[in-house]
Amino acid sequence: MYQLLQIQGIRPAVTLASQGIAPVLINENIGQHINDHNVFSIMATSTSEASTNQWIFNITKLAASRAEFYANASDRYTAPSGITNAFQMLSVEHLQSMGASAVIDYGDAPLINPNYYSHPTDRIVATNAFRDLRKIFAHPSLSQYTVGLMNGEVSPGPSVTSDDDDAIFEYIKATTLPNWHASGTNRMLPLADGGVVDSRLRVYGVNGLRVVDSSVMPTVPDVNIQGPVFMIEEHGAKTIREDWQF
Template identity: 40%
Template sequence: MELLTPTFMFNRSNPQSKDPVKELEDTFQYLLHRTGPLAGLDILQFQGFINTKYADPSADYPDVQYQHIRFAFNDVEATRRVSEVTGFTDEVYKAVFGIPNSKAEIYMPLAVLQRPKSRGTIRLRNKDPLQPPVIDPRYLSHPDDVRVLVEGVRFALRMARSRALRRFEVLPSEERVPACAAQPAGSDEYWACAVRHLATTIYHPVGTCKMGPPSDAAAVVDPRLRVRGVLGLRVVDASVMPAIVTGNINAAVVMIGEKGADLVKEDWLHAGSD
């Protein structure tokens, strides 16, 4: 789960606006000389990980990841695009993006929940294999997931007050999520409400065909990635993960693919030699 809040504004007198001509010049500069803004690291490339007070002290992984996004002053096209992808209503869009971005450049450190405890379900709708399944993600159904994301917001607010960011006069937007307006501003109750209204899934769904022992009734595949009760069928992708890994899943999925290929070769090359 990724949380699209809080929104910070760069309080400076000469905000950077989106300039199509400059974007074209930057593109040619990069293509011709491999220099300029496109040759460097954009803010989107910066990642961070922290342990909140809810992190398991016996574990070797953090519980919140940060991604970052910045919008030029009054960049309606980009903010609208992000809002549409996340399914925000116009009312929420105005509070999170529209009003702050009409005043200044905005920056958002996006808290991403690691190792969520909430568990969803995916079931067959009926006996017709062409019918779409019934998916219930049950996002944030475990209260610990909400608590961790609230702590993620708290850290982002503290980070904005750091010496490194103070020189950019980064100020949190005073606009509030409309559905949470009854909660005291800045309180844990307000941020918990904001989490439930603004958090969204991001990129890496896993575990819909999880691996597990025969004693686990919810396990779909065995340790050799074979679907239980179905002859000749394996699942070799992120859906076999019993629990999501910390951070992005790319490396783990590559490993699953390599292992799956080895298992297929072990079974079928041996069978062919017989």
């Protein structure tokens, strides 16, 4: 949405001038402050019983699971591609003990640079997450479904040891991807605090224009943003009905 605003002349002054677009509204916060979740992975070989790759090539099992889903809304058809996503909650004490107190200092509105891991605290938290992933793989509840040394780990595997911070971080940098949870480029905040829309999702300074998407989130939630996006859409629909009395 911020791109649509900018090409219509609603954007920071410098970007308008650089592209020769006549200004409609100058707001230095439009298109700024992007937030996102990023993700990296440790990969392991699973047993054939636990492998969905093997399961989808077995037409008998596939048909049985499809029938179960249509009959009872259960079994493997109910699982999305990312079955075990989770957001880790780190205590204040743990963040302090591992040298990541900057997360605490920034409070509920952390400064997020577009280039991941540019802040040393981001490196600390990511390295801690890598070690915790290995602990999860080693837990009997999960390791029973893996095959091979190091609980089946094939990436990065034994070439990266858990006590080598530099090697861990190089692996993290090489495998990190955005998680497609972009938000924050048209934040719902008071105008004086860097906002683009008000609490009714109306763009400051423009009549009859709302933004109803993830860009209005002031910070990225500690969850998958699909649920919050649905809430924003419901709120947007409600305010439109109220304002237009229908």
